[in-house]
Amino acid sequence: xxxxxxxxxxxxxxxxxxxxxxxxxxxxxxxxxxxxxxxxxxxxxxxxxxxxxxxxxxxxxxxxxxxxxxxxxxxxxxxxxxxxxxxxxxxxxxxxxxxxxxxxxxxxxxxxxxxxxxxxxxxxxxxxxxxxxx
Amino acid sequence: xxxxxxxxxxxxxxxxxxxxxxxxxxxxxxxxxxxxxxxxxxxxxxxxxxxxxxxxxxxxxxxxxxxxxxxxxxxxxxxxxxxxxxxxxxxxxxxxxxxxxxxxxxxxxxxxxxxxxxxxxxxxxxxxxxxxxxxxxxxxxxxxxxxxxxxxxxxxxxxxxxxxxxxxxxxxxxxxxxxxxxxxxxxxxxxxxxxxxxxxxxxxxxxxxxxxxxxxxxxxxxxxxxxxxxxxxxxxxxxxxxxxxxxxxxxxxxxxxxxxxxxxxxxxxxxxxxxxxxxxxxxxxxxxxxxxxxxxxxxxxxxxxxxxxxxxxxxxxxxxxxxxxxxxxxxxxxxxxxxxxxxxxxxxxxxxxxxxxxxxxxxxxxxxxxxxxxxxxxxxxxxxxxxxxxxxxxxxxxxxxxxxxxxxxxxxxxxxxxxxxxxxxxxxxxxxxxxxxxxxxxxxxxxxxxxxxxxxxxxxxxxxxxxxxxxxxxxxxxxxxxxxxxxxxxxxxxxxxxxxxxxxxxxxxxxxxxxxxxxxxxxxxxxxxxxxxxxxxxxxxxxxxxxxxxxxxxxxxxxxxxxxxxxxxxxxxxxxxxxxxxxxxxxxxxxxxxxxxxxxxxxxxxxxxxxxxxxxxxxxxxxxxxxxxxxxxxxxxxxxxxxxxxxxxxxxxxxxxxxxxxxxxxxxxxxxxxxxxxxxxxxxxxxxxxxxxxxxxxxxxxxxxxxxxxxxxxxxxxxxxxxxxxxxxxxxxxxxxxxxxxxxxxxxxxxxxxxxxxxxxxxxxxxxxxxxxxxxxxxxxxxxxx
Numbered sequence: 052x053x054x055x056x057x058x059x060x061x062x063x064x065x066x067x068x069x070x071x072x073x074x075x076x077x078x079x080x081x082x083x084x085x086x087x088x089x090x091x092x093x094x095x096x097x098x099x100x101x102x103x104x105x106x107x108x109x110x111x112x113x114x115x116x117x118x119x120x121x122x123x124x125x126x127x128x129x130x131x132x133x134x135x136x137x138x139x140x141x142x143x144x145x146x147x148x149x150x151x152x153x154x155x156x157x158x159x160x161x162x163x164x165x166x167x168x169x170x171x172x173x174x175x176x177x178x179x180x181x182x183x184x185x
Numbered sequence: 186x187x188x189x190x191x192x193x194x195x196x197x198x199x200x201x202x203x204x205x206x207x208x209x210x211x212x213x214x215x216x217x218x219x220x221x222x223x224x225x226x227x228x229x230x231x232x233x234x235x236x237x238x239x240x241x242x243x244x245x246x247x248x249x250x251x252x253x254x255x256x257x258x259x260x261x262x263x264x265x266x267x268x269x270x271x272x273x274x275x276x277x278x279x280x281x282x283x284x285x286x287x288x289x290x291x292x293x294x295x296x297x298x299x300x301x302x303x304x305x306x307x308x309x310x311x312x313x314x315x316x317x318x319x320x321x322x323x324x325x326x327x328x329x330x331x332x333x334x335x336x337x338x339x340x341x342x343x344x345x346x347x348x349x350x351x352x353x354x355x356x357x358x359x360x361x362x363x364x365x366x367x368x369x370x371x372x373x374x375x376x377x378x379x380x381x382x383x384x385x386x387x388x389x390x391x392x393x394x395x396x397x398x399x400x401x402x403x404x405x406x407x408x409x410x411x412x413x414x415x416x417x418x419x420x421x422x423x424x425x426x427x428x429x430x431x432x433x434x435x436x437x438x439x440x441x442x443x444x445x446x447x448x449x450x451x452x453x454x455x456x457x458x459x460x461x462x463x464x465x466x467x468x469x470x471x472x473x474x475x476x477x478x479x480x481x482x483x484x485x486x487x488x489x490x491x492x493x494x495x496x497x498x499x500x501x502x503x504x505x506x507x508x509x510x511x512x513x514x515x516x517x518x519x520x521x522x523x524x525x526x527x528x529x530x531x532x533x534x535x536x537x538x539x540x541x542x543x544x545x546x547x548x549x550x551x552x553x554x555x556x557x558x559x560x561x562x563x564x565x566x567x568x569x570x571x572x573x574x575x576x577x578x579x580x581x582x583x584x585x586x587x588x589x590x591x592x593x594x595x596x597x598x599x600x601x602x603x604x605x606x607x608x609x610x611x612x613x614x615x616x617x618x619x620x621x622x623x624x625x626x627x628x629x630x631x632x633x634x635x636x637x638x639x640x641x642x643x644x645x646x647x648x649x650x651x652x653x654x655x656x657x658x659x660x661x662x663x664x665x666x667x668x669x670x671x672x673x674x675x676x677x678x679x680x681x682x683x684x685x686x687x688x689x690x691x692x693x694x695x696x697x698x699x700x701x702x703x704x705x706x707x708x709x710x711x712x713x714x715x716x717x718x719x720x721x722x723x724x725x726x727x728x729x730x731x732x733x734x735x736x737x738x739x740x741x742x743x744x745x746x747x748x749x750x751x752x753x754x755x756x757x758x759x760x761x762x763x764x765x766x767x768x769x770x771x772x773x774x775x776x777x778x779x780x781x782x783x784x785x786x787x788x789x790x791x792x793x794x795x796x797x798x799x800x801x802x803x804x805x806x807x808x809x810x811x812x813x814x815x816x817x818x819x820x821x822x823x824x825x826x827x828x829x830x831x832x833x834x835x836x837x838x839x840x841x842x843x844x845x846x847x848x849x850x851x852x853x854x855x856x857x858x859x860x861x862x863x864x865x866x867x868x869x870x871x872x873x874x875x876x877x878x879x880x881x882x883x884x885x886x887x888x889x890x891x892x893x894x895x896x897x898x899x900x901x902x903x904x905x906x907x908x909x910x911x912x913x914x915x916x917x918x919x920x921x922x923x924x925x926x927x928x929x930x931x932x933x934x935x936x937x938x939x940x941x942x943x944x945x946x947x948x949x950x951x952x953x954x955x956x957x958x959x960x961x962x963x964x965x966x967x968x969x970x971x
Binding site (some may be wrong): 054055057058059063070076078079081082105106108111114135151153 | 627637
């Protein structure tokens with residue numbers, strides 16, 4: 052069964068939110084595919100950058116479950132090539148922001164075992180704290 | 186006699202089907218052929234040069250060219266002969282392309298056999314050709330423009346400014362056409378009414394333009410550069426004095442009128458009274474009464490408008506008036522109708538109130554800033570592209586060319602008026618081809634209008650809130666769309682206006698496979714038709730936007746001006762004449778001529794006045810001695826053409842001779858070939874000036890030469906330039922039948938049929954039916970003694 056795109060006020064609100072956070076006019080995306088074709092990480096992505104743009108335009112919140120935005124290194128290859136002047140990395144950043152603000156803690160500090168605390172270098176715990184904990 | 190025969194390959198159009206080598210071999214034994222050559226394109230400069238050099242070097246005195254239909258290049262080759270110092274009337278053409286290679290493209294054997302017969306016919310006829318002098322007629326200055334939309338307005342103004350006497354006929358009570366109904370125009374967003382209304386006013390005020398609104402063309406006769414027009418003016422029921430000074434426009438009648446009906450000009454978005462002015466910018470700005478809505482005119486006693494009129498200007502007794510006039514040239518600018526979206530029942534137009542057409546949306550958007558607007562749009566609006574076009578389900582494969590841009594325009598205007606509206610355009614391809622269009626498309630995207638690639642499959646109404654549920658796919662993300670819209674706009678395509686059909690029939694204009702009028706050449710004669718003196722402007726020729734329409738209208742005007750700029754024009758001298766040595770002075774022909782062109786001279790011989798004769802050939806059958814004849818289609822020429830066409834027939838084969846009149850039937854047969862339709866391979870077509878030229882003697886001779894059936898084709902009586910001749914044709918057939926019966930040829934083997942320009946399928950059916958009839962018939966023994 053193919054995925055369904057539901058267009059209603061809540062999906063439009065999600066689109067509006069990403070538009071505002073990224074500052075990009077996402078409706079300008081023509082789905083030409085230049086971004087995906089040149090992306091150095093595309094082979095590891097579950098959604099290609101153009102698909103990320105499409106899902107965002109259509110307000111599909113499941114785009115947040117994709118790992119594409121986390122793989123985006125903001126190398127800006129797509130940005131300098133986009134015929135419509137869009138900055139896809141800014142959209143990826145906006146999606147990361149939304150995901151992070153959902154306060155989903157990937158690690159719970161008080162659940163780290165004593166053994167781990169003893170073995171891990173302190174910088175690893177600091178980094179994990181920054182990236183995976185809201 | 187030294188005949189030059191030329192076979193044109195037509196760049197493969199002919200030579201890939203017809204085996205020209207075999208044609209050449211078949212002509213091997215025929216005497217008098219001095220030269221027999223093949224060329225890739227006879228009509229090209231090189232091809233013509235070849236003919237000219239041959240004529241001069243080999244002293245040719247007759248030329249036969251096998252190529253396309255004479256309606257395309259007969260003129261070209263006649264002038265080629267003239268350049269070589271030969272009279273243009275010693276030329277015959279054999280129609281290898283439309284009648285052979287295109288009609289029988291999948292049966293090269295049949296096409297080749299037919300080609301051999303046709304060229305034999307032309308060669309036999311050319312032996313009897315002789316020099317003729319062209320007739321010269323003074324050129325006139327009068328032009329009819331049919332249709333008062335933007336194309337007709339532009340053409341009229343260009344023509345009038347060049348000093349032509351223009352009659353502009355519009356069937357609606359106001360000019361302006363479809364363009365006047367648009368809100369704004371893409372991509373500049375100029376208000377349509379604002380840019381067209383000054384032009385409309387200019388038409389009304391121009392001293393060289395006679396404007397006839399509320400008027401329809403009933404009939405046109407004539408040909409080449411003289412057209413007799415009959416027009417019918419519908420009543421307005423308002424006294425129409427000069428300047429309409431009787432009516433003051435006080436509107437008291439409108440206030441008094443008790444009847445409200447949907448305002449057609451506003452696409453039913455608002456209502457109007459039964460007495461009304463058609464539109465705010467109407468030209469002429471005059472009231473009229475809607476005959477179907479008015480209570481008085483429907484037989485009730487209401488006279489409220491007449492009672493309140495202080496000027497006593499209302500006149501219920503007005504009737505339609507018929508006017509007749511003559512023009513020298515015609516511009517057809519009959520425009521488009523939008524395709525009825527009910528042809529696509531899946532979209533529920535007419536059933537769901539929140540599904541509207543593009544034209545309705547024009548009016549909705551035009552009123553959107555009113556408070557409150559007559560029709561609101563809600564929060565989520567969708568557009569479905571290509572409704573009715575690019576769709577084999579509706580039989581229209583063409584792109585309507587304007588819908589992408591008008592949808593983008595309407596979406597943009599709506600977004601500007603209501604920034605919070607969520608707007609989607611469902612499209613298959615966006616075609617933003619014009620100057621500034623792609624930029625306009627991008628601008629609409631930057632305004633937040635969302636484009637979904639995919640044609641919506643079906644619409645459904647939510648019974649609770651009357652919103653429109655969409656069933657479709659976003660083919661870019663390969664996901665099914667599920668959404669509810671407050672309003673769904675069907676971006677309906679456009680088709681040739683229905684009222685054009687009558688015009689097509691009476692002017693004998695052909696249509697192309699998309700249903701629009703056919704231009705004479707798609708590249709180099711884009712505004713000409715194949716009817717001399719008739720030109721096309723605007724969407725009647727094919728879908729186009731306003732800039733293209735205006736450009737084409739000016740082009741049509743320029744072509745008219747160029748044609749009429751010649752002081753006089755030449756017409757073929759295909760008129761009747763008398764072989765004095767055969768005339769015994771019986772005078773039977775005199776009363777047969779509907780133009781009174783035949784008189785007896787002092788030596789009691791019949792005499793034809795060239796000034797009066799129109800070349801219909803109706804008189805010829807009346808002469809018992811074949812003393813009357815027609816230049817270009819003499820008895821000896823036609824006997825020879827018939828004999829040549831049947832010369833290759835074997836006992837096992839069946840043959841139908843179609844005598845095709847030059848104005849209608851021959852062109853229909855050409856169009857059948859152009860459309861790649863096919864019909865029985867037994868058919869051999871011979872061109873004649875009109876059906877009445879075929880005398881009983883010719884019919885009998887045709888059977889004696891081995892034909893199994895005859896079809897005589899003519900224009901429909903009503904639109905024929907020889908309307909009187911049908912009676913004579915039927916008499917000729919009857920006379921022939923009464924003899925043929927005695928030698929065992931049944932009446933059903935001689936068919937008379939009338940073909941209007943679009944009747945391609947009818948032509949195919951009629952000849953195929955006749956082919957079925959003769960399958961079981963016996964061929965008559967050749968007996969040429971009679």
